[in-house]
Amino acid sequence: MSAIYTKDPATGERVTLSELAKRHGIHVSTVSRRYHEGKRGQALVAHVDMKAHLAEQNAKSHEIAERRKAIILANINALSRPLKQLGGN
Structure with missing residues (x-):
């Protein structure tokens, strides 16, 4: 090489x-x-600004965690309601 x-x-x-x-x-x-x-x-x-890089990575992981939390809460709320409230018989 x-x-x-x-x-x-x-x-x-x-x-x-x-x-x-x-x-x-x-x-x-x-x-x-x-x-x-x-x-x-x-x-x-070019040297990387590690403080800015870590802040960006931290913000991304918080965003992902919030998205997961919202999905879990949506699933729990839907499953905890009676079937009649969801439009079923």
């Missing part, structure tokens, strides 16, 4: 992905994944 070369956005030099990762203090697998996702330039070596 041969090395993949790209431009370092800071210097404009042509370097391997592993060298780029070392220069910018990012794990090589992160740079490789981003490269294969089609990211180039500064997007390839």
Whole structure:
């Protein structure tokens, strides 16, 4: 397997992905994944704001939990009513 070369956005030099990762203090697998996702330039070596990322993930999990809770409550409420109230005989 041969090395993949790209431009370092800071210097404009042509370097391997592993060298780029070392220069910018990012794990090589992160740079490789981003490269294969089609990211180039500064997007390839940008650092992630972990506080914002964790807040976003937390909001998503709360949203999923609320959705599950609403589904469970809807099922319980429907099952706890007499059949006549639901339109049955």
